[in-house]
Amino acid sequence: MVSHQRSHKKIYRLATQSYRQKVAELTKQECIRRTENTTVAKAFEDRCPESNSERTHVKLKDAILCLYDNSVRPVANHQNSTAVSFRLILKFFTFDIHNSIISFDAWMPVHWKDEHLTWNPADHEDIKTLHLHTSEIWTPDLSVYNRADQSDEPSVIGYSSMKCAVTYDGSVLCVPPIHIDALCNPDLSKYPFDSHNCTLNFGSWVYKGEEVDIKLVNKVVNDDDLVSDGEWTVQSFHTVRNSGVYKCCPNSTYPSVSITFTIRRLSGAHAATVIIPCIVAVILTFALLALSPLDRERLIMSYVNLVVQLLQVQFISWQIPLRGDNIPLLIVFARDSVLLSVFAIVFTILFKKIMERKTTPPYWISKIISFAVACPIGQIILLKDFSVKVRNYSYYDKIL
Secondary structure, three states: OHHHHHHHHHHHHHHHHHHHHHHHHHHHHHHHHHHHHHHHHHHHHHHOOOOOOOOHHHHHHHHHOOOOOOOOOOOOOOOOOEEEEEOEEEEEEEEEOOOOEEEEEEEOOEEEEOOOOOOOHHHHOOOOEEEEEOOOOOOOOEEEOOEOOOOOOOEOOOOOOOEEEEEOOOEEEEOOEEEEEEEOOOOOOOOOOOEEEEEEEEEEOOOOOOOEEEEOOOOOEEOOOOEEOOOEEEEEEEEEEEOOOEOOEOOOOOOEEEEEEEEEEOOHHHHHHHHHHHHHHHHHHHHHOOOOOOOHHHHHHHHHHHHHHHHHHHHHHHHOOOOOOOOOHHHHHHHHHHHHHHHHHHHHHHHHHHHHOOOOOOHHHHHHHHHHHHOHHHHHHOOOOHHHHHHHHHHHHHHO
């Protein structure tokens, strides 16, 4: 009986000792946890002091931007990509064919989600939207790859002085006004009835597709408010998303969005100042051939016509750039018109000399002239005086 009681006391003592050890261990862990929490809270209070402002907007802004780093992508898990979408609301555009630059002034709404800029509206007097400066938050480094000035800042947003709208679920919307100068090589072969395809290539300047994913939305381009420079008009445009897979980087993608604009020249003024004078000069050249080579007016007007055509060629060269093998058809037409005018002057002088000669012309000249005046067109254009034609025919018959 005594041994049995001793055994119970021993078991009770061991259980009590074990319980006390566990309680002590739990108490120690709780103290450590509370100490750590106190340290973290103290550190947080040191880094994020409570806002002294009484305005709820200011308190909310100070709270969400306290530990915010605008150089880090706004995702909780760095393996997730940030989806970015944008639109272009065109306002004005010009096309400089001499420098091969197309320029756009536009609004560019850009949308993405920032997982670090979220809050509960119920805790902040039902505030659902904040307006934050681009220098305070992370912004995508969207760039125009084929911009004309490659030495300028590549990003189209993030460096302009503007604010973005941030909603409580982390959605961010920025609408920066932008000016784009992009390269566009024109095809002037059909000047002034020419049209050109110019492309804007948008994409991230630094991030890969696994980090910043450029999404394509419906109706990327809005031209309802577009105003042209009076010389060009936008006929159409289409958008394509490029996957961005390159041989150099098989394990990474660099997606981009290409917007191709088809622009057409408003050719009314050019037709009146360029094409009509060229046609009139050619008609005048043929009209002068109907005059007799003995008339001084024919030679004088031929000289004047040649000078006018040379000035016309010079004027056309001022209007359009000449590059490579892509020669405008109008230049070819003006060139041939000048050559035709020169030939007309040469023939006029030659025929005049022959008709004024009193001696018998050489055999080869008489044969060529006789053959020319034998056809109806030659009779109308080359020689007006029928007596001259008869004289040439007689010589032609004699030598045969």
